[in-house]
Amino acid sequence: MVAASLRRMNTRLVNVVIDAARPRVLADFWAALLGWRVALEEADEVDVRAPEADGWDLDLVFVPVPEAKEVKNRIHLDLASTTLAHQEELVSRALELGGSRVDLGQGAVPWVVLADPEGNEFCVLEPRDRYAQAGAVAAIVVDAHDPERLAAFWARLTGRPVGAREGDVLVGLRAPSGRGPWLEFLRNDDVKRVKNRVHLDVAPPSGADHAAAVSEVVAAGAAPADLGGPDLPWRVLMDPEGNEFCVLTPR
Known part of the structure; x- marks a missing residue:
């Protein structure tokens, strides 16, 4: 197991990247839903950025891919709400923008499971005190066979301390600033x-x-991923449970 107490690495979380058949269409959906803006549009990516007041210091990056979505995503976003009326308003807005309801066997739960226009699942949460300072996005949620082990690895990569535990089901990492989305690892x-x-x-x-930096990440438990070409300026790796991630150039 990777120990959470081990020295953190000199890296930070900078992007959440979503594969898309139509990056601009998907970027427009998320910008409108979250009240953010499209900050960059290029042939190989479209970036959506939060206002500074939101506390989210990452970009949502949409990149073109030819492959169709096949299975439930292992990483999804949870949206925050401040009241039950606000939750209902977010759900209605998502549906009006082209989203859809999704049944993953969740049963009668207080949150609402939806999908964006390309089928990417996300949840609109009921009001929760934990996410009062999170902004529009409550959490980036990662499926994990071993939430404790995976959270320890990502705590080292991102410098985020453990801020929440729910038995052996969920471990949440909080941004050091106390604002913006949690990074959560949910047993699946x-x-x-x-x-x-x-x-x-x-x-x-x-x-x-x-x-x-790449060597240090690999030494901490990451493995090379056979994706992309040799001339890419970044490195594509996999975390201890096989989730792909990129170590970008210094910035």
């Missing part, structure tokens, strides 16, 4: 079968040695 025994359509990017700070 499903077997990973295909490349994740949603992944995380981390990056070392400006001026750091990229190769050294």
Whole structure:
């Protein structure tokens, strides 16, 4: 097991990346739903950015891929609400923008499970005190066979301390600032079968040695992933449960 007390690495979380058949269409959906803006549009990516007051210091990045979505995503977003009326309003807005309701066998729960126009699952949560300072996105949720072990690995990568535990079911990492989304690891025994359509990017700070940062991440338990070409400036790796992520160049 990776010990949570081990020295953290010199990297931080910078992006949540979503594969898309139509990146601009999907970016517009999420920007409208969250009240954010499209900040960048290029041939190989479209970025959606939160206002500074929201506390989210990452980008939502949509990249074009030819493959269709096959299975439930192993990483999804939970949206925060402040009141039950606000929760209902978020659900209605998502449906009006082209989202749909999803039945994953969740039964009678206080949150609402939806999908965006390309089938990416997300939840609209009922009001919860834990997410009062989170902003529009309450949490980035990662399915995990061993939430404690995976959370320890990502705590080292991101510098986020453990801020919540729910038995052996969930471990949540809180941003050091106390604002923005939680990074949560939720027990799920499903077997990973295909490349994740949603992944995380981390990056070392400006001026750091990229190769050294990659080596440190690998030494902490990551493994190389056979994705992309050799000329990419970033490195694609997998965490201890096979979830792909990228170590970007220093920034």
